[in-house]
Amino acid sequence: MNCNANHSIRCTVRNCKNHCTDQDYCALNCVSIGTHEANPSMDQCTDCLSYVKK
Numbered sequence: 612m613n614c615n616a617n618h619s620i621r622c623t624v625r626n627c628k629n630h631c632t633d634q635d636y637c638a639l640n641c642v643s644i645g646t647h648e649a650n651p652s653m654d655q656c657t658d659c660l661s662y663v664k665k
C-alpha cells in the first residue's frame with residue numbers, strides 16, 4: 612500500500628492506523644500530542660493523541 616509519509620513526523624508505533632508501516636513515519640499532516648500526567652517530567656509522560664488502533 613502506498614503511504615503518504617510525512618517526513619516531519621517520525622514515529623515507530625506500527626500498530627497505529629496512521630503509521631506508514633514500511634517507513635517509520637506518520638501519514639498525517641499534523642498530530643496532537645498531550646500528556647496523561649499532571650506534571651510531565653520525561654518523554655514517557657507524553658502521548659500521541661492522534662493514535663488510532665489499527
Ligand code: SF4
Pocket residue numbers: 620621622623624627628629630631636637638639642659660661662663
Ligand atoms: S498518529 Fe501518532 S502514533 Fe499514529 S503514526 Fe502518527 S505519530 Fe505515530
